[in-house]
Amino acid sequence: MDAQERRLRVLDILKEGERVRGTELAKALGVSRQIIVGDVALLKAGGVPVISTPRGYYLKKEPRGYLRTLVCFHKRRRTAEELRLIISLGGMVHNVSVEHEIYGSITANLEIKNKNDVDDFIRRMKMKRAPLLSTISGGIHSHLIETKGEKEMDMVEEGLRKAGFLYEDRQVRL
Template sequence: MDSSARREKILQILQESSSAVTGTTLSKACNVSRQIIVGDVAILRAQGIAIISTPRGYQLVVPAAPGCMRVFVCCHGSDLMEAELNAIVDNGGIVHNVVIEHDVYGNLEGTLNLHSRRDIQQYIKRMHD
């Protein structure tokens, strides 16, 4: 499979998936290394395809569902983070991202897309690892 066909296959897998797809899953489906997938995703993004990386893998950006969006400003340590995230998802919310104010680098933003307690557990485990 050439690189163009591989990128089409990656896009097809992402379009058909209802949840995030890991780089490992994509690499196995395409018979290449995860690093090749990382490069292919970068090329797809450069072509204007809205792919985001989450703690659970890659996914296409879907238009926002009707509803409301709120920003929660917090100042606490990791000891209270899990309770806060659980409170949001337990009440039907989605944690889209986190923004950290850094004295030197300014605002650092990370996409999370946490929908459930399972997502939160995986996120916290990755942070500790």
């Protein structure tokens, strides 16, 4: 199969709706993971709404719920606590963003929907010894959060406030 056919096959696989790791796509199509990375980049450049996460690729879907961006602050050791709190209150964490003095806003997709996603994210960060994106901004970061409705979002925001995670609350526990 030529490159164009392979990219169409990648798109067909992503249209099935499940998140797929690059290594799985590479194996299914008989190419290297790096070829898949390039194919996904070309699909994105062509306007295909492919989302890349540490847990794989998928096609972006329109949010079904209520969205709000909340600015947070904490040290690395409280990352799991913050994410688990959001999930426990009915939120989904779409991304994390920080402000960089040279590059401006830098955003990474997280797509954390449940406790298993939180545990997987924390495990991978520890295993890779990767710094959090928020180290760029001294711990200040924002999350795009989705809930079923405004009431649930208010609960997430209040929970983060009480736990000392909201940046507006300068009584931050470190």
